[in-house]
Amino acid sequence: MHTPTLLTGIQNLCSPQNSAIVAEGLRFGFQTNRGDLAAEFSSAFAPGSVPTEFADLDFVYALEQESRGGLYAAYLESRALVRGASLKDALDSIASDLQHTIASHSRKRLFLHAGVIGWRDRAVLFPGRTWSGKSTLVHALIQAGAVYFSDEFAAIDARGYVHPFARPLCLRSGVGRSAVRPEDEGLKIASSPCRACAIVATEYKMDGVWRPEPLSPGQAALKLLSNTIAVRSDPVKAVRYVGRLVSSATAIASSRGDARVTAPLLLETLDRLLS
Amino acid sequence: MKKSPLGPLARKEDLTIEDLPSETVVYDRTRNRMHCLNRSTSFIWKRCNGDTKVEEIAAQLPEVGLPADLDLVRRALKALDRAHLLAGGPASFDAALPSRRQLVQRLGLAAGTAAALLPAITSAVAPTPAMAKSKDDHDKPKKPKKAKKSDLRFD
Numbered sequence: 001m002h003t004p005t006l007l008t009g010i011q012n013l014c015s016p017q018n019s020a021i022v023a024e025g026l027r028f029g030f031q032t033n034r035g036d037l038a039a040e041f042s043s044a045f046a047p048g049s050v051p052t053e054f055a056d057l058d059f060v061y062a063l064e065q066e067s068r069g070g071l072y073a074a075y076l077e078s079r080a081l082v083r084g085a086s087l088k089d090a091l092d093s094i095a096s097d098l099q100h101t102i103a104s105h106s107r108k109r110l111f112l113h114a115g116v117i118g119w120r121d122r123a124v125l126f127p128g129r130t131w132s133g134k135s136t137l138v139h140a141l142i143q144a145g146a147v148y149f150s151d152e153f154a155a156i157d158a159r160g161y162v163h164p165f166a167r168p169l170c171l172r173s174g175v176g177r178s179a180v181r182p183e184d185e186g187l188k189i190a191s192s193p194c195r196a197c198a199i200v201a202t203e204y205k206m207d208g209v210w211r212p213e214p215l216s217p218g219q220a221a222l223k224l225l226s227n228t229i230a231v232r233s234d235p236v237k238a239v240r241y242v243g244r245l246v247s248s249a250t251a252i253a254s255s256r257g258d259a260r261v262t263a264p265l266l267l268e269t270l271d272r273l274l275s
Numbered sequence: 276m277k278k279s280p281l282g283p284l285a286r287k288e289d290l291t292i293e294d295l296p297s298e299t300v301v302y303d304r305t306r307n308r309m310h311c312l313n314r315s316t317s318f319i320w321k322r323c324n325g326d327t328k329v330e331e332i333a334a335q336l337p338e339v340g341l342p343a344d345l346d347l348v349r350r351a352l353k354a355l356d357r358a359h360l361l362a363g364g365p366a367s368f369d370a371a372l373p374s375r376r377q378l379v380q381r382l383g384l385a386a387g388t389a390a391a392l393l394p395a396i397t398s399a400v401a402p403t404p405a406m407a408k409s410k411d412d413h414d415k416p417k418k419p420k421k422a423k424k425s426d427l428r429f430d
Contacts, residue, residue, distance in 0.1 A: 225399070
């Protein structure tokens, strides 16, 4: 932890506005030279976070609007994240980096790259990197009645429970990205952790068809560890938590086509697994 | 003088091991590689204590539904050796081994069950922090050039 100091990007500016949050046991500070933006740094950046004092911080982000040209520049400590004309891009960049920092450094939980839904009071994980179609599939599943946990991170605790990390869904299309807040669409969002019932290894393929095959617990563990953010820095924790998770869940694998076509089939499969 | 082991010896240093009901997951902290040992490989690996001869391990294979065949143990040892999960040992598994197909035919295993029964190790490279950081604000990643050694199956 360190005492906050003015950061590289805004060190020459007077009266920066400060705010801070605590998430997953980590304290994040935010400094900006735009007073009206200090309030932007809120729980929206990190699901489950709460405001805190700007002191004893683990990480400090900064957002500067340059006096000449009006460009926005975002920083983590002294590292530049992005610089450009779009305020939204700068804020998105901070949010994304902050979420990955939480995933990498969380002391309480293990974070995996996985979409997560709730179905019949159990969690279902879809491990996969970006562009594997997690968000699109999760969106289609929650539109079909599942409960939203996360489109990007599965947060696992020592008991093997999966916690919600319900950030806005990041959906991609031919024209770019859009953030979708499930609550705006009247969709259900998880508020408490639950045990996992299934691990589903699936990836979009243009000619993919949903034909699930069983995956052994060991194979499932390898899939999950291949998507575990802190596996190299804390392999003991990663292997133990993942081992606990696969021991209590059924794992299946299949390619898939369009998410809206796959969603009802997948939920039928889950019903069969749970019955 | 250090006594040379009678039989194969499993490596223990710098490994994180998680025993699942019928498999073993191993994380190699030196190489940052992860391995899934299937049931028969896991069974054989756990008997690599330096005191148990290859022939004695083979004699125990019926406990996991396999015939007491020496070549099965040798295949598993070769795979374990390639995955750096042996601390060294006799070179008996370096001898020419029958192919997987030859083994399946010789042992009379059904094609469907052979994959589950025969010794196999699935391996993957642990993601680096950069690989793990699947940033939302990046363009679509480039298609990988060719299959690398990151996902190998030793069997």
